[in-house]
Amino acid sequence: MNRFIVFEGIDGSGKSTQIKLLEQKLKQYSISFSTFREPGGNLLSEKIREILLDKDISICDESELMLFLAARGQNTEEGILKELSQGKFVICDRYSDSSMAYQGFGKELDKDFINSCNKFVTKGITPSITVILDISRNVSKNRDDSENDRMENNSNTFFMKVEEGYRKIAKAYPNRYLLIDGSLNIEQIHNLIWSKFKKEFDL
Numbered sequence: 001m002n003r004f005i006v007f008e009g010i011d012g013s014g015k016s017t018q019i020k021l022l023e024q025k026l027k028q029y030s031i032s033f034s035t036f037r038e039p040g041g042n043l044l045s046e047k048i049r050e051i052l053l054d055k056d057i058s059i060c061d062e063s064e065l066m067l068f069l070a071a072r073g074q075n076t077e078e079g080i081l082k083e084l085s086q087g088k089f090v091i092c093d094r095y096s097d098s099s100m101a102y103q104g105f106g107k108e109l110d111k112d113f114i115n116s117c118n119k120f121v122t123k124g125i126t127p128s129i130t131v132i133l134d135i136s137r138n139v140s141k142n143r144d145d146s147e148n149d150r151m152e153n154n155s156n157t158f159f160m161k162v163e164e165g166y167r168k169i170a171k172a173y174p175n176r177y178l179l180i181d182g183s184l185n186i187e188q189i190h191n192l193i194w195s196k197f198k199k200e201f202d203l
Ligand code: ADP
Pocket: 009, 010, 011, 012, 013, 014, 015, 016, 017, 018, 143, 144, 182, 183, 184, 185, 186, 189
């Protein structure tokens, strides 16, 4: 078993907020950890991120998938694997399931192909816990008035398919996924995550 915890959910679902609270808790318990984000985490992946989120660049669905995967491959090789192999806890803001939810369910690209590519770039690492914050885009976009990036410019229909995709992913592996109603308050969500964390890692 690895010590890998991933946060998933649509844009503005509360991932960063919950990651910060989990980080504070781990510090209180003197547990060492590293945090990564996707796309990002190193020079190459941060540059790919800039391209992917730039609303002035036109990117077809196939190229979009490949860029997310390239960013993941580098993040895994350069960051995540190294930390996990030293026995550290690793928290990641998005990972393989984002490609399945956004490009697989949202953009309707071939899911088997995405699965194979995810296995290839992650070298088969599977998170111990994946928290999915389940919320509708109509609610999450009202929480944030910053300008939309290229991905956030996708339609409401697209986001509904992504939301449904996340629910399907969670249902397929109920032991590994913690599907949480993202409209609960911040503290309630944190308590659910911390309970699962303590149980999983025997704290
Ligand atoms: P993400 O990282 O998923 O994009 P954030 O954590 O940045 O989401 O949250 C987006 C916005 O919603 C922030 O302004 C944050 O303070 C607010 N927020 C996060 N969680 C909740 C919650 N459970 N209820 C209400 N507002 C929230």
